[in-house]
Amino acid sequence: MTAAVPIAKKKRLGEGSKYSRSDVLKLKDLFDSHDLDNDGRVTANELITALQGCYLRQGALSTFRSVDMNKNCVLTFNEYLRSIYPYANDREHKAMLAWVKRTPREEQPEPMFEPTPQQLREIAKMFERFDNNRDGVIEVQELVATSAALGYDESEVEELFRNTDKDMDGTISFAEFIDLMKVSYI
Structure with missing residues (x-):
């Protein structure tokens, strides 16, 4: 007779996602620390100012460009999330966004000026x-x-x-x- 071996339960990292809720919340805190005017968007100037005195400042603009998915020269938390978790499916992405308190600006894309x-x-x-x-x-x-x-x-x-x-x-x-x-x- 063999001794019963307890079966380890799978650790649930975050409700609705295979990613850690605490990691997503830390990423949101990082985003908020870069969003100096608290408008839900990070401009290149805000990122450079936020990284003042940090050794990462040198590559900040190239990183900014790579994270700026729609190339509108501003970053949203959605873009931060997509760049850090590129393999998250849409359901997981929505769950991760639900974990953080979003600002109204993030929920609606900023209208783009169309010249006459x-x-x-x-x-x-x-x-x-x-x-x-x-x-x-x-x-x-x-x-x-x-x-x-x-x-x-x-x-x-x-x-x-x-x-x-x-x-x-x-x-x-x-x-x-x-x-x-x-x-x-x-």
Whole structure:
């Protein structure tokens, strides 16, 4: 006769998910520490400010770009969650989101500005002002030179350029410039 061996119960990590609820809550705390204005979104500037003095600051912008799934230059907790738990199915993802208190901004996507035909003509004029050599794209030197004449900080303009150059070809196309105008509500 063999002795009865107790069968270990499976540990349930989080209701509705195979992931740890405490880990998701810690991730939410991390997100909140980066969301300096508490609007439910993390901008590149907020992330850099939050990481001030941290050795991770160097790679913050490249990490920011990789987590920014919809490439709108802001991060939501949803994007944090999807990047940390890429194998979570939709049911698990919904369960994990239910574990954290969401802000109204996270629940509804921010509306994107759609320019009218007249506004598109004005945007085209602005684009031409930055495109000094008239080659149909804006290079970083052109953006920095024109922006410096308007009183903007060179390092901030270079960061704006990197964030706007979605295809990372070293130039800002007219389409990318329009997207910048849509996101910035200018």
